[in-house]
Amino acid sequence: MITKEYPISVPVSFLEKTGISPETCLFFDIETTGLSWRRSHLYLLGAVFYTPEGWLQKQWFCQRPGEEKDLLEIFSSLLEQKKTLIHFNGNTFDIPYLMHKSTFYQMELNWDGATSLDLYQKLLPFKKLLGLEHMRQKDLERYLGRSREDLFSGGELISLYQEYLKTADERLLSVLLLHNREDVSEMTGLLPLLELSRLFSGSWEGTVEAQVTPDLQLLLKPAVSLSLPLDFTYDASCCQLSAHQGKLTLDIPILQDTLKYFFPDYKNYFYLPLEDRAIHKSVGAYVDKEHREKAKASTCYQKQTGQFLPQFSEEISPSFRWEYRDSCSWFLWDDKMAQDSSWCVRYFNHLLSHIFP
Template structure:
């Protein structure tokens, strides 16, 4: 078994990195000879831990399959010094794979009682938002503008390892070591991408808003509400995303959230329609206590779709029952609207609540 150790400076350019990568956490990544833990084995485990302003890396390498148990024991001993594991798809692959290998050798499972941060899993909903082709580590590195020397994938290096086992060489060893080393240290540099996750989880403040007019495609004039957000953690790369009447842009600590304002008439639907009558001439519903005084020829029992009153004004869309009362264009419409009153424009709390609602809607948008 070979063990390699190295030290590099800790980069604290983004505050989220310092918060998430504490001295009680450890990154790790594994290299295996295949996906099935029953029929393949792990040959390299790389780790990175922090001591003050220094990142200490440790890699355990099995020079042949018979040394797999040695690197598992060495890795297990290292984990005893930490309480948080940080991985890239570790929950989906690395940890289950290693658990099966530990069981194969009848070794104690070392993964009990840990907290977990899986970068891949944390980003699982953000592929469309960030316009990523996929969620592979190298794709995210490219998005962040990170460079690496290693040009191989883990799968491509299986044959390199097999060749090394049969005929050890420094060239093969360096390729195997470099790939794992850059996977591990590269995860540290990926942490700033979680600033986008923090934004969508509500780590921002609304610093202002404005009504802006714009010209639509057909030439008519419309209004937008622009909400200015200040993020807790800076966004490392500029991004933009739009869906329906909502558009989002952001970079560093500044984010702008735009949403179209509906101007005109909307309907408020009463829930207890059996207590109302519909007046076709007036196109509105009135309570039966009032309808009693209306000629029977000018009234009809209300249905759910005709039990409404109407209001004209400026309204904002919402996609769940966030603010009340809410209005609709028609009864079966799924988009709800609330009136843009002073209760909203004078309340930073209401503006943040609405901003978070829109962000959640964008995150779950079906493109």
């Protein structure tokens, strides 16, 4: 087995903001001769982890297929010490592959207490926002302006490894190691994108500035700067989110219209077709029977004219709709809301959680 190690720098602040202790982290990636664990074998393990001397990147390379079990034992040893596993799409491939292989060799990998941070799954919800056609690791690297020396995909390396087994060509070894080395090191380069997840989960701290424009647009500007040189404009159903040099603005049109408030206990109401409104039975009893009918859930309403903002759960009452089954409801806008900093933060987070649930 060939072992390589290199010092590496890791932007730990992005881990700490996510609530992850750097000392517990294990960034890892495996290379195999196929996707099926039954018909392939593991030939390379790459990892980045923290040591008392600092961050270290290490690789273990099988010079022959018979060393596969040794590689699993090395991973098992790492897993005993590092319980926060960070990977790219490892929940789908790497971890199940290692589990099946350890079972095959009647080995026990101690997954107790281990947590998994799959960067692919964590960042996938932001595909449209980032304007990316694909969410492969290299796509995200290019988005951040990062470049590689490696020119191959993992699948393309299978034939190179098989050729290496025949020739022990050092040039082939260098190509194989480079791909895996950059796969793991570039995972650390994707950590700044976790800022997006932190923001949209509402786990950031700060205030939100509110401003109303003359054309009735509510602008919410959080006093938080993404540590990313992001510039984008994302149109959601009710608002527009934009970023310029890491500064965010949420633009919500204020609706000026007539909407309906639907009473929940419709069985206690009459609907008046000529007036297009519902009244309580205690009052409706005095209306001529030909001018009233039993209210349904969809006709049990009063109308309200005013200025409204959207919401996607009953955050603010009373809530209004155009029609009974509308998924989006509205609440009456009051200029005083813009002066309430805690309300601005809650409403900002509410809309973001709808855009990226």
